[in-house]
Amino acid sequence: MSGCVTVQLSSLNRADTPQLHLLPCEIEHDGSAEVSGFFTPAVKEHKGEKSVSFRGRGLRGQEVSCPHGYTGVVLNELQRPSSDEEDRIVKVSSVFHNFTYWNLETPPTSDDRIMMAMVWPKLADVIHAPVEG
């Protein structure tokens, strides 16, 4: 039996609200990055469509909002317990309501996985709503 995970809600007030970017690649790194130095200033916007490059590859992006009624959070665990039985404490390090979704070379469309996934909460509401009549 594993211990339970506690989210420190008090950390919510101190959470920052950064601009988030979802990149179409895997970076073998878990840590800080010079986003405001290298990435954000290079983003070009033309008629609501964003473009930039990352490691020499062209990206096309779009702003995506979290589903209605939902808030995005980034959780951070300061110290991971040594055994499975212990309780774990995570804090909210960031809160977001929207993020930039980037595609490799092609502009994002509603057929993209992440765009389709955002539809689920709405659909879940509908299928779980009481049946009328």
Added chain:
Amino acid sequence: MDLSAFEADNSVSCRLTSPVPDACRTEDCCLGIDEAGRGPVLGPMVYGICFCPVSKKEELKNLNVADSKTLTEAERENLFLKLDKAKSFVGWALQVLSPNTISTNMLQRVKYNLNALSHDAAIGLVQYALDCGVQLKEVFVDTVGPAEKYEEKLSKRFPGVKVTVRPKADSLFPVVSAASICAKVARDHAVKGWTFAEDLGEVDTDYGSGYPNDPKTKSWLLKYLDPVFGYPQFVRFSWSTAQTLLDSKAFAVHWDDDEEDGEKGAARQKNTSMLSYFSHSKPKGHSPTHKTHRFFTERRLQNVDTF
């Protein structure tokens, strides 16, 4: 030379042009094509055309234009001013291919190599001259690749124009020398006045020549290497010098179109490697009793009960 159109957005490709002399619209003309900055790992590559009436060839020669590589920077600047003054019979146009354009095209899902990129830039410029009403009869091109194939390609593309592709054309034909001067001056200005899109504070502009074998260029590349983002857009990521440094000093980045071989690559892509069939342990999979609906697998949505 006014580069403001390029400097306004130096992440894309930009065309700079001189006015077209009236004489070029009424008389048979010759045109030269050359490039500058093909080899460097830093900055843009510039394609240039220069054109004048065939009857003015001698006058162009008398301006003492020569292959830009044999001239000092000051001499090139000076000759460019002379060409600009001769605007009654000399016209030019440039295609500035930003390093970002070069990187993103060469590293594209469907690769677009430097030769194709160069040929298309050259073809675009010749077409521009034709569209402006320049009465083109002769085209001279400097090349680094095989001349015959390129000559055939251009001749087919521009019927009625006599195309001559030659290695070292920039030292053989004054109109090509003139094109090489325009291109080189633009490249020098673009590199010198480079505005970094990134927010890097005060940037050390001691890049050296920009060629990969220049120690100054190499140390600049090391100084501005970021382990996550790699380099500013001033660097051509598609150059092996840049790639090699990133491979050893930056975090690895994987794209869905990477060509990865072997067990590790397959495991990373969550495919089953051929080799796994020979091992004793069975690949772990989902339990056979519960199958997730396509709706969720297509969206990569899954229930999570722990972090």
